[in-house]
Amino acid sequence: MGSSEGMGICHAYAPDGRCISLLKVLLTNYCMFDCAYCINRSSSNVKRASFTPREVADLTVEFYKRNYIEGLFLSSGIIRSPDHTMEQIVEVARILRDEYDFRGYIHLKTIPEADPKLLEEAGRHADRLSINIELPSRRSLEALAPEKSRDGIEGAMASVKTQIDGAKSEARSARKLRHRTPPKLFAPGGQSTQMVVGADQETDAQVIDTAAGLYGKHQLRRVYYSAYSPIPDAKAGLPVQAPPLIREHRLYQADWLTRFYGFDPKEITATLKGGMLDLDLDPKTIWAMQNRGFFPLDINTADREALLRVPGLGEKGVAKILAARSQGVLRYADLARLAASVRKIKPFVITPDWRPGGLLDAASLEARFRRKAEQSDLFAAAA
Amino acid sequence: MADPASRSILVTLDAEDDIAGFRKEARRLLAERVPPDRVVWRVAGSERDLFGAEPARRASKAEVSLPRAAVELAQAAAHHSDPGRWPLLYTFLHRSLGEKALADNPADPLVRRLRQMEKAVRRDAHKMHAFVRFKEVEDPGGGPSRYIAWFEPDHHIVEREAPFFIRRFANMHWAIVTPRRSIRWEDGQLRAGPGGRREDVPQDDAFDEAWRAYYASIFNPARVKVSAMTAEMPRKYWRNLPEARLIPEMIETASARVATMAANALADEERGIAEAAPRRMAAPVAMPAIRALVRSCTNCPLHGPATQAVPGEGPADARLFLVGEQPGDMEDLEGRPFVGPAGQVLNQALEQAGLDRERAYLTNAVKHFKFELRGKRRLHRSPSAENVDACSEWLLAEHQAVAPAVTVTLGATALRGLLGKSVPLARVRGTQLALPSGGALIPTFHPSYLLRLQDEGARRIEEGKFLSDLRRARELLAA
Numbered sequence: 001m002g003s004s005e006g007m008g009i010c011h012a013y014a015p016d017g018r019c020i021s022l023l024k025v026l027l028t029n030y031c032m033f034d035c036a037y038c039i040n041r042s043s044s045n046v047k048r049a050s051f052t053p054r055e056v057a058d059l060t061v062e063f064y065k066r067n068y069i070e071g072l073f074l075s076s077g078i079i080r081s082p083d084h085t086m087e088q089i090v091e092v093a094r095i096l097r098d099e100y101d102f103r104g105y106i107h108l109k110t111i112p113e114a115d116p117k118l119l120e121e122a123g124r125h126a127d128r129l130s131i132n133i134e135l136p137s138r139r140s141l142e143a144l145a146p147e148k149s150r151d152g153i154e155g156a157m158a159s160v161k162t163q164i165d166g167a168k169s170e171a172r173s174a175r176k177l178r179h180r181t182p183p184k185l186f187a188p189g190g191q192s193t194q195m196v197v198g199a200d201q202e203t204d205a206q207v208i209d210t211a212a213g214l215y216g217k218h219q220l221r222r223v224y225y226s227a228y229s230p231i232p233d234a235k236a237g238l239p240v241q242a243p244p245l246i247r248e249h250r251l252y253q254a255d256w257l258t259r260f261y262g263f264d265p266k267e268i269t270a271t272l273k274g275g276m277l278d279l280d281l282d283p284k285t286i287w288a289m290q291n292r293g294f295f296p297l298d299i300n301t302a303d304r305e306a307l308l309r310v311p312g313l314g315e316k317g318v319a320k321i322l323a324a325r326s327q328g329v330l331r332y333a334d335l336a337r338l339a340a341s342v343r344k345i346k347p348f349v350i351t352p353d354w355r356p357g358g359l360l361d362a363a364s365l366e367a368r369f370r371r372k373a374e375q376s377d378l379f380a381a382a383a
Numbered sequence: 384m385a386d387p388a389s390r391s392i393l394v395t396l397d398a399e400d401d402i403a404g405f406r407k408e409a410r411r412l413l414a415e416r417v418p419p420d421r422v423v424w425r426v427a428g429s430e431r432d433l434f435g436a437e438p439a440r441r442a443s444k445a446e447v448s449l450p451r452a453a454v455e456l457a458q459a460a461a462h463h464s465d466p467g468r469w470p471l472l473y474t475f476l477h478r479s480l481g482e483k484a485l486a487d488n489p490a491d492p493l494v495r496r497l498r499q500m501e502k503a504v505r506r507d508a509h510k511m512h513a514f515v516r517f518k519e520v521e522d523p524g525g526g527p528s529r530y531i532a533w534f535e536p537d538h539h540i541v542e543r544e545a546p547f548f549i550r551r552f553a554n555m556h557w558a559i560v561t562p563r564r565s566i567r568w569e570d571g572q573l574r575a576g577p578g579g580r581r582e583d584v585p586q587d588d589a590f591d592e593a594w595r596a597y598y599a600s601i602f603n604p605a606r607v608k609v610s611a612m613t614a615e616m617p618r619k620y621w622r623n624l625p626e627a628r629l630i631p632e633m634i635e636t637a638s639a640r641v642a643t644m645a646a647n648a649l650a651d652e653e654r655g656i657a658e659a660a661p662r663r664m665a666a667p668v669a670m671p672a673i674r675a676l677v678r679s680c681t682n683c684p685l686h687g688p689a690t691q692a693v694p695g696e697g698p699a700d701a702r703l704f705l706v707g708e709q710p711g712d713m714e715d716l717e718g719r720p721f722v723g724p725a726g727q728v729l730n731q732a733l734e735q736a737g738l739d740r741e742r743a744y745l746t747n748a749v750k751h752f753k754f755e756l757r758g759k760r761r762l763h764r765s766p767s768a769e770n771v772d773a774c775s776e777w778l779l780a781e782h783q784a785v786a787p788a789v790t791v792t793l794g795a796t797a798l799r800g801l802l803g804k805s806v807p808l809a810r811v812r813g814t815q816l817a818l819p820s821g822g823a824l825i826p827t828f829h830p831s832y833l834l835r836l837q838d839e840g841a842r843r844i845e846e847g848k849f850l851s852d853l854r855r856a857r858e859l860l861a862a
Binding site: 326 | 484488495512514515516517530553554555588593597604607609610615616626633634
């Protein structure tokens with residue numbers, strides 16, 4: 001039963017606006033580790049509970065049959081030993097795939113300290129594997145998650161990458177040789193990681209830099225940023241205040257720019273003040289304001305890579321412009337139909353009947369974007 | 384016979400969603416290059432056609448060649464529920480015969496309109512994939528269960544989306560019932576039929592309750608963003624989603640839950656403090672003995688370089704107990720607490736707050752001066768947690784012997800000395816904690832913090848806080 005074609009489907013939304021796509025559970029919240037930022041750390045006095053692997057597999061299938069979910073995202077506290085815990089996680093995936101013939105989506109959180117053989121088994125069952133990098137720097141990891149090691153985490157990521165690549169090339173040669181049944185892929189959905197932001201003193205520059213390193217070295221599909229939320233009975237030395245949620249949002253925007261908009265991470269970190277992303281304005285607008293010489297761009301001749309740098313133009317907007325201009329010269333009115341907000345892009349572009357003139361001056365851009373940012377803040381304060 | 388070019392052609396479709404009929408008729412008309420303004424589209428049973436046009440029923444064998452993108456766009460937009468879409472679609476297809484790239488020109492107003500329809504159909508389909516909820520109906524004969532869903536799409540998409548559900552639930556027996564059409568999948572066979580009623584489908588399922596429990600627990604009440612939720616899960620879908628009945632209460636109780644969480648966190652903290660707070664000595668020690676023991680203390684290495692230990696001073700039955708950090712340079716030389724610059728700030732503040740220093744017991748968390756030699760100057764160094772813990776025995780003995788009504792800790796070190804655990808001062812300053820021994824604890828800054836503040840404005844603000852903490856102590860003493 002099941003298919004993982006529409007992995008992006010959100011089957012429900014919680015009143016906090018978050019998408020609910022997967023049954024996201026812990027096998028157990030008992031944990032031997034004592035990571036300071038985690039509610040389930042060994043020294044926390046949170047209530048503890050456990051599932052058996054079969055209970056999780058059954059719940060997944062029953063939820064799936066009712067179309068509540070796309071699949072399972074399974075993680076666990078470390079119980080008894082890393083190997084034992086990983087065995088239990090793999091067992092859930094094995095029951096689902098081998099006994100229930102479940103073909104929905106499975107994402108397994110893997111434990112870097114576990115035996116590589118278990119990691120390999122996990123990859124044979126799962127669509128995606130993830131190993132948490134936890135914190136942006138070695139220094140923070142040593143201070144806050146003393147049982148974990150950066151080398152151990154990155155070593156596991158490297159071995160997952162090797163196995164993903166190996167399985168892909170096996171599949172390629174099987175296709176070439178026209179084998180009927182290509183070998184099963186290893187974690188075809190790739191690997192991802194999660195980084196807790198705001199539990200330590202590290203800057204956004206450090207976060208972006210670490211993420212860039214991980215994308216490069218281990219070819220991760222995604223780095224997820226998770227704003228630290230203060231936990232009851234916290235360890236001394238952790239912040240009492242949550243970092244502003246907008247920080248998480250800005251990091252995702254910066255991440256997007258490097259992955260889909262052709263920005264080099266260094267281009268973004270070069271725009272930062274004190275190593276931090278601007279909370280009022282998105283990083284693309286900030287880059288544009290600091291690189292005014294790059295603009296204005298001629299909508300009718302600029303290439304895709306350049307157009308993607310216009311604040312207010314996304315991948316879809318640029319695709320529409322490219323399609324439309326192949327059928328004739330675009331004028332300002334055409335642009336207004338093609339772009340989501342022509343107001344936002346007009347300081348940065350030229351058409352035969354439009355020139356931004358003074359709109360591209362530093363002061364004018366500042367006034368245009370900053371004032372708006374302040375207004376939205378006013379509303380936020382009133383809400 | 385009149386000139387055929389001047390006559391309108393009436394085309395009748397079987398139903399609002401007769402897309403196959405439209406396809407057939409449009410192909411025939413296009414083959415004959417009939418211009419759009421000559422065609423009148425009507426749906427059987429509706430009274431939309433007010434022109435007295437003659438019905439056209441001729442088959443055509445001519446082939447029409449349309450660009451693939453145009454066919455795909457028309458196919459998708461044809462599933463839209465707008466009853467006025469047929470002439471738009473025909474106009475678009477007719478123009479596409481000559482303008483081969485028309486479908487790819489998003490700047491064309493007609494294309495733009497059809498793309499919007501296409502988008503609405505896709506969104507409706509996407510929401511159907513997401514929000515269909517199957518209810519299990521067990522087979523009384525012990526056969527496989529059937530799973531039935533009621534769904535209300537905006538557009539004519541039910542049959543179009545059947546393949547999605549077949550791929551996903553291939554080995555289940557299921558049916559999706561909508562007001563206009565229904566589809567049923569059993570034993571590898573898809574059957575389409577007329578629509579049904581909501582009442583035809585079971586309202587509940589054995590797993591709805593578990594699903595609701597999951598839905599409620601994944602919600603973070605500290606981040607209520609109703610508009611983000613309704614943008615993606617509009618209210619019109621709610622009545623068919625088992626989890627949606629929880630939403631109003633989840634939103635309504637969110638702020639109270641956050642407040643409770645915060646209160647619990649504070650209570651946790653206080654409990655943590657209470658648990659750690661003043662360990663009671665098995666046998667209380669009398670004040671003169673404490674002073675003698677402190678003077679000869681070698682519990683930690685600090686006694687070496689220091690001139691002398693500085694025990695507390697003040698009446699042994701004082702109602703106010705003040706704890707500082709450690710003796711400074713002058714205290715170390717004089718052997719008395721709070722006689723240096725910080726002591727002067729304290730004296731002034733006590734006076735302003737209406738407290739009498741002579742009637743209070745003053746002491747430090749650490750009894751020896753910790754310093755670093757820079758040339759001839761002895762520079763203050765903060766005591767380590769070990770220093771504080773090694774010395775806490777004396778502080779606790781003093782505290783127990785005095786048994787004050789009000790204890791004021793000055794700075795984070797004093798707080799740790801008294802409680803035996805680090806509590807961030809920023810979190811507890813400005814509050815008043817109950818000590819298990821019965822007295823009240825008021826945590827505030829160390830006066831030397833005020834001396835260090837360079838900015839005049841900042842100092843005034845912080846001095847205000849310091850004073851308000853001391854005044855609170857006086858109020859408690861007066862009560």
